[in-house]
Amino acid sequence: MPTVTTVVARALYTASAILREEAPQDGMEFRDLWSRVLTREPRLKGDWDQAVDESPYENNTPMHQYIGRSATNLVKAGWLFRGNRRWQITGYGVRALDDYPDAVDFYGQAVRRYRAWSNRKPNYAEALEILAKLPDSGGWAQLEELAGACGVDDDILAGVLRGGREAGWYLALGSDGAAGAGHPLLSAELDTWRGLLASEGLLDEGRSSADIVRALPQALLSVDEVLALAGSGGLADETPEDERPRQLWIIRGTDPSTGVPLIRGPWRKNATVTLATGFQPPTLGARDLAGVRRAVDAALPATAPARRETVTRELDAFLNRMREGDIVLSTDGYHTYVGVVRGPVTHSAEQLDRPVEWRNLNRPLDFFKDLPSGLAAVVEDSDSAVFEATEYAETVLALIGDMPSTAAVPQGPAVLPDATEELAAKLNLPDTVWLRDCVELLRASPQVIFHGPPGTGKTYIALALARHLAGASSATNVRLVQFHPAYAYEDFFEGIRPRLGGQGEKDGDLRYDLHRGPLRRLADEAERRPAEVFVLVIDEINRGHLAKIFGELYFLLEYRDERVHLLYGADDGRGFRLPPNLYILGTMNTVDRSVAYMDAAMRRRFSFLELHPGVAPVDGVLEAWLRKRAEERGEDPAAYDDSYVRLFQEVNRLLAETSPGDRSFRVGPSYFMQDLAHAGDGALDRLWRTQIIPLLTEHHWGDGTDVEAVYGLDVLRARLGIRLSSGDDTGSSDS
Numbered sequence: 001m002p003t004v005t006t007v008v009a010r011a012l013y014t015a016s017a018i019l020r021e022e023a024p025q026d027g028m029e030f031r032d033l034w035s036r037v038l039t040r041e042p043r044l045k046g047d048w049d050q051a052v053d054e055s056p057y058e059n060n061t062p063m064h065q066y067i068g069r070s071a072t073n074l075v076k077a078g079w080l081f082r083g084n085r086r087w088q089i090t091g092y093g094v095r096a097l098d099d100y101p102d103a104v105d106f107y108g109q110a111v112r113r114y115r116a117w118s119n120r121k122p123n124y125a126e127a128l129e130i131l132a133k134l135p136d137s138g139g140w141a142q143l144e145e146l147a148g149a150c151g152v153d154d155d156i157l158a159g160v161l162r163g164g165r166e167a168g169w170y171l172a173l174g175s176d177g178a179a180g181a182g183h184p185l186l187s188a189e190l191d192t193w194r195g196l197l198a199s200e201g202l203l204d205e206g207r208s209s210a211d212i213v214r215a216l217p218q219a220l221l222s223v224d225e226v227l228a229l230a231g232s233g234g235l236a237d238e239t240p241e242d243e244r245p246r247q248l249w250i251i252r253g254t255d256p257s258t259g260v261p262l263i264r265g266p267w268r269k270n271a272t273v274t275l276a277t278g279f280q281p282p283t284l285g286a287r288d289l290a291g292v293r294r295a296v297d298a299a300l301p302a303t304a305p306a307r308r309e310t311v312t313r314e315l316d317a318f319l320n321r322m323r324e325g326d327i328v329l330s331t332d333g334y335h336t337y338v339g340v341v342r343g344p345v346t347h348s349a350e351q352l353d354r355p356v357e358w359r360n361l362n363r364p365l366d367f368f369k370d371l372p373s374g375l376a377a378v379v380e381d382s383d384s385a386v387f388e389a390t391e392y393a394e395t396v397l398a399l400i401g402d403m404p405s406t407a408a409v410p411q412g413p414a415v416l417p418d419a420t421e422e423l424a425a426k427l428n429l430p431d432t433v434w435l436r437d438c439v440e441l442l443r444a445s446p447q448v449i450f451h452g453p454p455g456t457g458k459t460y461i462a463l464a465l466a467r468h469l470a471g472a473s474s475a476t477n478v479r480l481v482q483f484h485p486a487y488a489y490e491d492f493f494e495g496i497r498p499r500l501g502g503q504g505e506k507d508g509d510l511r512y513d514l515h516r517g518p519l520r521r522l523a524d525e526a527e528r529r530p531a532e533v534f535v536l537v538i539d540e541i542n543r544g545h546l547a548k549i550f551g552e553l554y555f556l557l558e559y560r561d562e563r564v565h566l567l568y569g570a571d572d573g574r575g576f577r578l579p580p581n582l583y584i585l586g587t588m589n590t591v592d593r594s595v596a597y598m599d600a601a602m603r604r605r606f607s608f609l610e611l612h613p614g615v616a617p618v619d620g621v622l623e624a625w626l627r628k629r630a631e632e633r634g635e636d637p638a639a640y641d642d643s644y645v646r647l648f649q650e651v652n653r654l655l656a657e658t659s660p661g662d663r664s665f666r667v668g669p670s671y672f673m674q675d676l677a678h679a680g681d682g683a684l685d686r687l688w689r690t691q692i693i694p695l696l697t698e699h700h701w702g703d704g705t706d707v708e709a710v711y712g713l714d715v716l717r718a719r720l721g722i723r724l725s726s727g728d729d730t731g732s733s734d735s
Helices: 004-022 030-040 044-054 063-070 072-077 091-099 103-119 121-132 143-150 154-164 187-199 223-230 266-270 289-299 305-321 373-381 390-399 421-426 433-444 458-477 518-528 546-550 553-558 600-605 618-632 643-658 669-673 683-699 707-711 713-720
Strands: 080-083 086-089 248-251 272-276 327-332 335-341 346-348 351-358 386-388 447-452 478-482 494-500 510-516 534-539 582-589 607-610
Touching: 004 030, 004 044, 004 063, 004 072, 004 086, 004 091, 004 103, 004 458, 030 044, 030 063, 030 086, 044 063, 063 072, 072 080, 072 091, 072 103, 072 154, 080 154, 091 103, 091 154, 103 121, 103 154, 103 458, 121 143, 121 154, 143 154, 143 223, 143 289, 248 390, 266 272, 266 351, 272 305, 289 305, 305 351, 305 386, 327 390, 335 390, 373 390, 421 458, 433 447, 433 458, 433 607, 447 458, 458 478, 458 518, 458 534, 458 582, 478 518, 510 518, 518 534, 518 582, 546 553, 553 600, 618 643, 618 669, 643 669, 643 683, 643 707, 643 713, 669 683, 683 707, 683 713, 707 713
Parallel strands: 248 327, 447 582, 447 607, 478 534, 534 582
Antiparallel strands: 080 086, 248 386, 272 351, 327 335, 335 351, 346 351, 494 510
């Protein structure tokens, strides 16, 4: 069933693809673009009308206007630029089309980038105001430094600048003055950037070419100069404590000579927390992860890369991400202490310091008795000296009687909605009894597998149930993946992928990026939005090598409150968990492999629900569908043509006779519920010849059965007394 969001996703994906193919340089007026979208996707209008009619929310906005408003998500993501009533795709947008070939995934990623901008809108507005004051200044700013000074993500900021193109947007450049700051550019964007920098007298002709545009290096303004010129101290330092969501940081530190936790001595005595580096720590100029990484690489060239990355992330957290008003937690054995950061970071010879107001030095929390099990697992399992655990911030502050004034997101827990009569009717089920069982099983254990013979509607039901559970957010909160023998952990969760260098990098350079798979993406979103339901549907789950695909995640399927350290170390030292609001629905075809042959460890971690043609709820689906179809044609639903049902039942009766001890193979009703079976003269004959007989031939391979003699359509018609009527291939019954 189409939803408003899925229709919007398809429309915007199609529009972006058309802009890429037909107007990558000059863009296209929306009126012409919309006409092309409807020509390429003729079903959009009908799907829109159906989605609006079935939506629980009133929507009187014309479709083209609603799509235009929704395109704001693509603009803030930097994938689309709109000006003078023309839409123009960006290099960012072209890469997004390649990275997210599924329309819903494409739009969902844009929505996530929009939310990242919206959540810190004042900070991004500050960055735009600063840039607006740079034209005619004779200088340009480094994008990463500006983002760090304003407390925003440089990648999101780059997208906001490219999509909005507000005053001075072109003066935020890469560290070497390159336009695009390392992000992809189309030739039209390069020409625009070249002209704007030339008009400011900043274009470096000698270092620019047809493929890259650079500004004069001597015109680079330091971040302090940029802030002074704009009359700003940086929003990150100006935002009042009571207007910023407070983050929770776990801090560890021990005396290197005695091994005694520092919270027992200097941290308590001096009202502080410290981070020892072993070298001169980066200065305040290293305002982002990239800057800290460069400083660490220079200071520790002989240290293993993995260790350098750990040090980098610890320093970046302590130096840049931790803010005044944030909460810190440290432990001394089972004694747990909580404090509030009360000032900026300061530097000493080989150490960083932050003042902290410790709140419970005389009444420490008990690590095992007071902390929630999830937080205790994070603290216990992590091997990092400083890491974030903000999802537990409210809980920790409640324990010491100091609740934060605001929360970044609703804190949940997510609630699974009950099954409804409407859902049962869409699935052609007589009532909600079976669906209620599904929901109750998921509430008890968040993983369920639907198993059964082919054509029993396993995938269709799984997707419909997933979208019902996710509700209005189903377009972004539901994902479908299909396992196969070549599918691996790196495809499903995360892995290293090669990528050719882009703008701002040496031509032809090969980079290796950590690519997030569908489970990692969905889990990260579920962790950030704990009040929403997320569902991953794994189709044909038994066709993959499950131990190879799940890896260390096997453990997390059974122990949702625990954490594991990831294969590629992308958990920032804090461990990774499967959030409790992430549910998994699997499907498996028992013809490929019976449940008994499935890995015992995996079987223990899933509940199994059978979908079989001979038992509820599948046994009555075909009849219900035929009645509904007759009613939609204006006919008496009680007088529907039952020849399809009788053929369906007879085939399965014969299969039960030939394999009395094997329930794993029957023919499901879905074969008789497709257009191919109801497309006029000869339709059923074509279905039988191209789908039913080949399926049965494979089943009886090598056992000597004459499939045509036993299951031929004419043979069954004669046996059941079904004759053809003129103009149809399955007329009324003689009996």
